[in-house]
Amino acid sequence: MSPSSSTFRALRHHNYRLWAGADIVSVTGTWMQVLGVNWLVLTLTGSATSVGLSLVMQALPTLLFGMWGGALADRLPSRPVVVAAQLAQAGLAAVLAVIAFTDVRSVLPIYAVALAGGLISALGGPALGRFGAEVVPPADLPNAMALGSIMNSAGRILGMSLAGVLLPFAGMGGLFVINAASFFVVIAAIAAMRRAEFHVLASAARQPGAVLDGLRYVLRTPWLLVVLALWFVSGSVGRNYQVTMAAMSAGPLESDAAGYGLLSTVFAVGTVLGGFLAATRPHLTLRLLLITAFATGVAQALSGLMPSLWTFAAMMLPIAAGAVAIDTTVNARAQLDSPEEMRGRVIAALSIVSAGAGAAGGPLLGWLSDTLGPRVALEAGGVSCVAAALITAVALTRLSGRTMRQAVRVRPSLENA
Numbered sequence: 001m002s003p004s005s006s007t008f009r010a011l012r013h014h015n016y017r018l019w020a021g022a023d024i025v026s027v028t029g030t031w032m033q034v035l036g037v038n039w040l041v042l043t044l045t046g047s048a049t050s051v052g053l054s055l056v057m058q059a060l061p062t063l064l065f066g067m068w069g070g071a072l073a074d075r076l077p078s079r080p081v082v083v084a085a086q087l088a089q090a091g092l093a094a095v096l097a098v099i100a101f102t103d104v105r106s107v108l109p110i111y112a113v114a115l116a117g118g119l120i121s122a123l124g125g126p127a128l129g130r131f132g133a134e135v136v137p138p139a140d141l142p143n144a145m146a147l148g149s150i151m152n153s154a155g156r157i158l159g160m161s162l163a164g165v166l167l168p169f170a171g172m173g174g175l176f177v178i179n180a181a182s183f184f185v186v187i188a189a190i191a192a193m194r195r196a197e198f199h200v201l202a203s204a205a206r207q208p209g210a211v212l213d214g215l216r217y218v219l220r221t222p223w224l225l226v227v228l229a230l231w232f233v234s235g236s237v238g239r240n241y242q243v244t245m246a247a248m249s250a251g252p253l254e255s256d257a258a259g260y261g262l263l264s265t266v267f268a269v270g271t272v273l274g275g276f277l278a279a280t281r282p283h284l285t286l287r288l289l290l291i292t293a294f295a296t297g298v299a300q301a302l303s304g305l306m307p308s309l310w311t312f313a314a315m316m317l318p319i320a321a322g323a324v325a326i327d328t329t330v331n332a333r334a335q336l337d338s339p340e341e342m343r344g345r346v347i348a349a350l351s352i353v354s355a356g357a358g359a360a361g362g363p364l365l366g367w368l369s370d371t372l373g374p375r376v377a378l379e380a381g382g383v384s385c386v387a388a389a390l391i392t393a394v395a396l397t398r399l400s401g402r403t404m405r406q407a408v409r410v411r412p413s414l415e416n417a
Helices: 003-007 014-045 048-075 078-101 108-134 138-191 210-219 222-237 241-250 256-280 286-303 309-336 340-371 374-416
Strands: none
Touching: 003 256, 014 048, 014 078, 014 108, 014 138, 048 078, 048 108, 048 210, 048 340, 078 108, 078 138, 108 138, 108 340, 138 256, 138 309, 210 222, 210 340, 222 286, 222 309, 222 340, 222 374, 241 256, 241 309, 241 340, 241 374, 256 309, 286 309, 286 374, 309 340, 340 374
8 A cells, every 4th residue: 555545545435535525614614604703703892802702602511511412422323413413503603694694783692602502512523523433444543533634724724714705705694604504515425425334333322320421431441531631731731822822923923913824824734734644654552642742742842942933933833733643643542442332422521621621721821921921831831741741651651561460460360260
């Protein structure tokens, strides 16, 4: 198999090709709506804090109800849940379009839509993750996740660019209409998939306490708990670059909005490179996770020392690539190394950790940037990520040693049985 065919091996599957094409359309529409919502809130309130509050509204349901969504995903067939969630999100996008076209002057309806959208994501997101794992065989799932990262990055760049071009002509309501239509592309792709080529995951039996069972599984699986802890640190103080890049642009680098735009573009390019890096790997291992987390932490600490916009931008490339490789590896290992009937609840746990990391890290890095300066914020975050990678390596080594000792003790008893 040639390197290029290995990189794109998930695309050999008919159902995944449809899923990938629909995904990039949906992500593009989503980011068009993100820009439109942020601009609409900012226009109505004139407050950046109000924009931040809308983001909190979207994340809060995942923190509160994510495990319920995971329990539903493990028990119900994925496809109808995904279709229902797509229809609901399309309806909310249409509501936003009505709000924009009718010139509503209150921000409260927008917050209500954000909260409802967050709830749909919390309840339907784990099913979406399970469905994405059913369109490829397990051996190709890591590659599919890596290609998904590439498409998410490309969709983000395309969505933000198209929104900037279309906003003066179509208005914010037009962006919301386009996003509403994108969900029907996903539904059409699902309808065109071949049923015989699905790799359906085992479902959990309907029983009380499914949410608690998912929490117990995570808490009683030491390696998963350790990896999630590393991911939380990486996601909170090591990945909230929208905060630190803005602070560096406005502060030490003295490059203002133009510099921030350049850094955002470079960071987006880095995420695409990270997706390709993960896609070329035949296996996404915990060893790769630890090495990447350590190297990315070192790069972040060094980025705080960069004297100019261009040297700082150069550091953003490997940092962004490392962030995507870390995310892809954590998702792949957490899903593939967990029981199929627990997959939805594991995906929900990943979503909760990711949402919590973003909610905690953004304000923390903002406070550090305001009080000690953005350079110190970057250096402190980088050192924290390096320390977390080292502690995780020690913890996983001890867990591996304990597992081997248990196997040695069990084997003689089996041989004597």
